[in-house]
Every structure is written in C-alpha cells, then in structure tokens.
Amino acid sequence: MQYALLAYSPPEDTDRATRPIPGDLAALLDRPDVTGWARLHADESATTLRNDEERMLLTDGPFIDSKEYLAGLILIEADDLDGALAIAERMLQVTRPGTAIEVRPVIDGRLRGA
Template sequence: MQYALLAYSPAETTDRATRPIPDALAPLLDRPDVTGWTRLHADESATTLRNDEGRMLLTDGPFIDSKEYLAGLILIEADDLDGALATAAELLRTTRPGTAIEVRPILDGRFRGA
C-alpha cells in the first residue's frame, strides 16, 4: 500500500529553494520504498481555490492558517501503517526541530502521477 508522508515545518526566514537537502536525508529519499518526493516553496507562494456552495473562491496563501506549513510530500510503499510510521520516524530524525510528518494512506493504494 502507498502512504503519503506530509512534512510540516515551522516558518523560516531563509529561502527554502536555495537550501540544500540535508546530507542525512538524501540516502533515505533514495530508498526503494520511497516512490516519489518533492519539496514545496514556502506557504506564502500558495494559492487556494475553495468551493463555497457552487461559487469558486480564490485566495492567496495556504488552505489553513498555522504556525507550520506543508513543506514537502514523500510517497512510500509500506505493508501497513506500522511500516509507514517506522519510515516516517526514520525520516523525522533527520529533520530540523519543530518539523512534523503526517502519515496518510493513498486512496486506491496507488499514486496516479503524471
């Protein structure tokens, strides 16, 4: 089954696009159970579309107001939730303080990529 690991980071003052991937994280992202990943620009770059009872509302910024923002998405293969949590815990140990990883199963068990 595939799981999405949603990595949330505290707001930061540095430009994430210019910061390299930490040396300890790179080998984990190259593992065969990691089927895809991407880093995202800061939350200020987000634009949100919301369906408000048939009206489409367009707003600048992320979907929710939070002290943390969605920093990246990692797709993994795991036999079950325990396996996905183990991988998430291993990845979390390589991140900076304040980072959180949310684990969610992917519907239909497959990622439909481009």
Template sequence: MQYALLIYSPPEDTDRAARPVPETLGALLDGPDVTGWARLHASGSATTLRGGEGRTLLTDGPFIDSKEYLAGLILIEADDLDGALAGAGELLRETRPGTAIEVRPVIEGRFRGA
C-alpha cells in the same frame, strides 16, 4: 500499501528553496520504499481555491491558518501503518527541529471524475 508522509516545517524555516537537500536525507529519499517526493515552497506562495454556490473564490495563502506549513510530501510503500511510521521516524531524525510528519494511507486507484 502506499502512504503519504506530509512534512510540516516551522514558520521560520522559509529559505528552503535555496537550500540543498542534506546528503543523509537525500539517501533516505532515494531508498527503495520511496515512490516519489516533492519539496514545496513556503505557504506564502500558495493560492487556495474554494468552491460554493456556483462560483470559485481565489485566496492568496494556504488553505488553513497555521504556524507550521506544508513543506513537502513523500510517497512510500509499506506493508502496514507500523512500517510507514518506522520510515517516517527515520526521516524525522534527519529533519530540522520542530518538523512534524503526518502519515496518511493513500487511496488506491486514480480519480476519474464523475
């Protein structure tokens, strides 16, 4: 089963784009269970679209107002939630203090629209 690890960083950690991925973290990301990953720019670079009443509203910034921001996501393969949590724990030990990792199962298949 595939799991998404959503990485949340503290707000003061905004110089990430200029900083290389640490070697130990890079080695974990190159592991056989990781099927894809991406680092994201700070939340201030986000643009959010909201729909309703037949129109679209564009807003600068993230969808939610939070002290932490979504810094990246990693897709992994694991047998079950316990395996995904073990992988997330290993990654967490290689991140900066204050980082949080949210683990969510990925819905199989692709969205094809209605």
C-alpha cells in the same frame, strides 16, 4: 500499501528552496520504498481555490492558518501503518528541529518517482 508523508515546517524555515537536502535525508529519499517526493515553496506562494456553494473562491496563501506549513510530500510503499511510521520516524530524525511528519494512507492513484 501506499502512504503519503506530509512534512510540515515551522514558519521561520523559509529558505528551503536554496538549501541543499541534507545527505542523511537524501539517502532516505533514495530508498526503493520511497516512490516519489517533492519539496514545496513556502506557504506564502500558495493559492487556494475553494468551492463555496457553487461559487469558486480564489484566495492567496494556504487553505488554513497554522503555526506550521506544508513543506513537502513524500510517497512511500509500506506493508502497514507501523511500517510507514517507522520510515517517517527515520526521516524525522534527520530533519530540522520543529519539523512534523503526518502519515496518511493513499486511496488510489498513480505514483511517479521524482
């Protein structure tokens, strides 16, 4: 089954674009069960388009106010939720303090490696 690991970072962690990926995390991202991944720019670079009663509203910034922001997306293959959680836990162990990883099953779609 396919799972998306959504990596959230604290707001003060905005220098990711210029910082290399740590070796331990890079090794985990190269595993065969990781089918794709992307690092995202900080939340202030986001633009949100929302359908509001047949009107399209365009706003700057992320879609929600939060103490954390979505920093990256990792697509994995795992047999079940327990397997996905085990992969996420290994990744969380090598990330910066304050990082959170949300695990969600993927309904369908095409996954392509980075």
